[in-house]
Amino acid sequence: MRQILRLTVNGEAAESLVAPHQSLADFLREDLGLTGTKHGCDLGDCGACTVLVDGEPRLSCITLALECEGREVTTIEGVARDGRVHPVQEAFDRCVAAQCGYCTPGLVLSCVALLRDNPSPSEAQIRAGLSGNICRCTGYTKIMDAVREAAVELAGQAPSPAEGSRRD
Amino acid sequence: MMRLPAFDYRVPREVGEAVSLLAEYGEDAKVLAGGTDLLPSMKQGLFTPKVLVSLRGMAELRGIRDAEGGGLRVGAATTLRDVARDPRVLALYPALADACSTVATHIIQGTGTLGGNVLLDTRCTYYNQSAFWRTALGFCLKKGGDVCHVARTSPTCMATASADTVPALILMGANARLVGAAGERVVPVESLYTDDGRDWNTLRPGELLTEVLLPPPAPGSAILHRKMRRRQAIDYGFLLAAVRVDGDLAGGLTDARVVVSCVGPRPVVTPLGDLVAGRPLTAELAEEIAHAAARPAAPLTTHGVMPSYRKKMIRVTVRRALDTLRGEPSAAV
Numbered sequence: 001m002r003q004i005l006r007l008t009v010n011g012e013a014a015e016s017l018v019a020p021h022q023s024l025a026d027f028l029r030e031d032l033g034l035t036g037t038k039h040g041c042d043l044g045d046c047g048a049c050t051v052l053v054d055g056e057p058r059l060s061c062i063t064l065a066l067e068c069e070g071r072e073v074t075t076i077e078g079v080a081r082d083g084r085v086h087p088v089q090e091a092f093d094r095c096v097a098a099q100c101g102y103c104t105p106g107l108v109l110s111c112v113a114l115l116r117d118n119p120s121p122s123e124a125q126i127r128a129g130l131s132g133n134i135c136r137c138t139g140y141t142k143i144m145d146a147v148r149e150a151a152v153e154l155a156g157q158a159p160s161p162a163e164g165s166r167r168d
Numbered sequence: 169m170m171r172l173p174a175f176d177y178r179v180p181r182e183v184g185e186a187v188s189l190l191a192e193y194g195e196d197a198k199v200l201a202g203g204t205d206l207l208p209s210m211k212q213g214l215f216t217p218k219v220l221v222s223l224r225g226m227a228e229l230r231g232i233r234d235a236e237g238g239g240l241r242v243g244a245a246t247t248l249r250d251v252a253r254d255p256r257v258l259a260l261y262p263a264l265a266d267a268c269s270t271v272a273t274h275i276i277q278g279t280g281t282l283g284g285n286v287l288l289d290t291r292c293t294y295y296n297q298s299a300f301w302r303t304a305l306g307f308c309l310k311k312g313g314d315v316c317h318v319a320r321t322s323p324t325c326m327a328t329a330s331a332d333t334v335p336a337l338i339l340m341g342a343n344a345r346l347v348g349a350a351g352e353r354v355v356p357v358e359s360l361y362t363d364d365g366r367d368w369n370t371l372r373p374g375e376l377l378t379e380v381l382l383p384p385p386a387p388g389s390a391i392l393h394r395k396m397r398r399r400q401a402i403d404y405g406f407l408l409a410a411v412r413v414d415g416d417l418a419g420g421l422t423d424a425r426v427v428v429s430c431v432g433p434r435p436v437v438t439p440l441g442d443l444v445a446g447r448p449l450t451a452e453l454a455e456e457i458a459h460a461a462a463r464p465a466a467p468l469t470t471h472g473v474m475p476s477y478r479k480k481m482i483r484v485t486v487r488r489a490l491d492t493l494r495g496e497p498s499a500a501v
């Protein structure tokens with residue numbers, strides 16, 4: 001039986017009737033039309049479906065939408081600030097860190113969370129922070145470049161509310 | 169796209185309510201903790217529960233509390249990441265913190281729970297597949313068939329215990345608090361597993377795991393966790409080992425135990441008290457312990473990694489762990 005789900009998506013309150021077996025990815029894509037979140041493996045392996053829930057990366061393909069009651073979800077559509085794409089997105093663009101682009105929304109969100117928690121990560125810390133997101137095209141080199149550039153860029157700026165608050 | 173089969177969804181607010189829901193729905197219900205094992209399996213058609221009982225509404229199941237008389241009580245729904253980062257866990261049980269941080273990826277560690285890890289379903293390359301894949305080959309003993317594809321004459325299922333935290337928990341002497349409609353009991357984590365990968369745990373129908381109880385660490389005891397997997401992220405292990413030694417490494421040990429997992433339905437525990445008593449942990453003793461730990465384990469074709477290699481790597485992995493304790497670079501090959 002469908003149940004009422006209340007949550008915040010990209011800063012806006014949302015209320016919807018959802019079926020218990022709807023994953024968060026299905027809900028975002030089909031009910032809210034936020035198709036930036038991708039279905040890759042659909043089994044928790046690849047990270048293409050990564051979104052932020054209360055600021056933390058989460059695999060939306062293996063999360064029930066109803067488990068997000070009262071939470072704050074940020075998708076790739078919600079990371080832009082003041083009408084400008086996020087510095088992480090800009091860095092991905094500049095460094096040509098996307099080829100087919102399928103992994104990119106998930107990677108950008110993992111990267112946003114990584115740089116929020118650790119503004120100047122080491123090489124090993126970047127690798128660990130992105131280890132849940134598989135890219136089959138780039139070979140990761142340009143993604144690494146983009147993260148390093150974004151870190152430098154963000155170091156000069158104040159944090160934005162779009163990156164989500166952490167609720168531990 | 170892989171969709172979940174339909175089910176009903178309940179969010180009890182306290183343990184009593186959860187336990188009565190589980191009693192009411194019986195076989196038709198499954199507990200949903202982080203869902204990182206259950207939901208992929210449901211997408212593959214391995215489970216089709218009519219009701220999922222979510223643990224998210226019960227704050228009492230989350231968090232780490234000091235136990236009376238020392239030690240810690242970890243709520244079953246505490247995430248692996250929260251366990252791995254807890255300063256008390258890091259100080260008292262570094263092997264457990266280590267084991268939590270080798271599970272899958274950091275994203276899954278932020279969702280998956282310690283309780284869900286202790287009760288992770290047994291795994292096999294012929295079982296953890298889509299319904300399409302399993303239909304093509306013919307179903308196996310664990311799900312719908314009458315033959316084990318790993319050991320065709322075996323009357324029992326060979327799917328393997330695969331939870332990263334369990335070998336360390338066993339060596340720590342951890343206990344599980346189980347609550348059912350008929351009451352509660354506290355049992356050693358070691359006693360939760362059986363020799364049949366189908367009916368692999370000893371929980372009674374409708375029982376909920378509420379806490380994992382960590383006794384105070386024994387003075388002079390050291391535990392190490394080791395995992396081998398193909399990639400250093402995402403993958404389940406093809407071999408898990410935890411090693412415990414007690415006593416004075418240079419003066420003489422009092423006891424040692426090794427747990428090896430991913431080789432059969434239950435973790436293989438090898439007590440080595442008689443072998444090590446009174447002996448210092450020399451390279452020679454380390455090699456003897458490693459041989460003794462490898463002897464009872466019989467890896468089969470449950471993983472896409474050769475059983476003979478996995479068998480050999482038990483000795484090498486245990487030897488390397490012991491060499492780390494000895495502070496020596498390992499020569500194990």
Ligand SMILES: Cc1cc2nc3c(=O)[nH]c(=O)nc-3n(C[C@H](O)[C@H](O)[C@H](O)COP(=O)(O)OP(=O)(O)OC[C@H]3O[C@@H](n4cnc5c(N)ncnc54)[C@H](O)[C@@H]3O)c2cc1C
Nearest residue numbers: 044201202203204205206272280281284285331332377404
């Ligand atoms: C890509 C990927 C890689 C993975 N790699 C690893 C790995 O390397 N090592 C590893 O150990 N695991 C791995 N896992 C499995 C899983 O993420 C972890 O084991 C995790 O700890 C499971 O916890 P959960 O809360 O998500 O469990 P769930 O999926 O919610 O539950 C697991 C099982 O336990 C039952 N259960 C859960 N909690 C309770 C309770 N309190 N009382 C009674 N029953 C309960 C559920 O009904 C279910 O049958 C991986 C998963 C994925 C998707």
Ligand code: FES
Nearest residue numbers: 040041042047061
């Ligand atoms: S689509 Fe969710 S992890 Fe691959």
Ligand code: FES
Nearest residue numbers: 099100135136137
């Ligand atoms: S750009 Fe194609 S998968 Fe990463």
